[in-house]
Amino acid sequence: PATNANSSDADRSAIAIIPMPSRQEVWRVYSTGYEEWLRSTFWRTKEAGVADTSMKAALATLAAAGINDGEEVEIHVRAAQDESGYLIDLCDDRWRAVRIAPTAGKCSITPGVFHPHPIDARLAGTRTWR
DSSP, rough: OOEEEEOTTTTOOEEEEOOOOOOEEETTTTSHHHHHHHHHHHHHSSSSSSOOHHHHHHHHHHHHHHHSSSHHHHHHHHEEEEEEEEEEEETTTTTOEEEEETTTTEEESSSSSSSSOOOOTTTTSSOOOO
């Protein structure tokens, strides 16, 4: 899948949004998870590894583009509110969230919201929603 790394959060941290079949993953560009995703995508495309210096340069370029030229996105950690209610991260391997709506205690599992796996604790420390 293609990635959109041209975003940043309010703290000017570069954000990558990766469309997946059942969800969109949101990663900090400078996170182990995003680097692993880039490396595996390169491997599947070229059947070759990526030199550490090349990866460092690619991440720096993507981060600079996201911070300076991209749109700012709002990131939420573990819980978020939108127009239909609240989202609470289930922190599971399927990246699901519970949506709690104000109508009659309605609850649903929502896999398609913006939230990534736990990422570099120094940068965010958890999944986030956009």
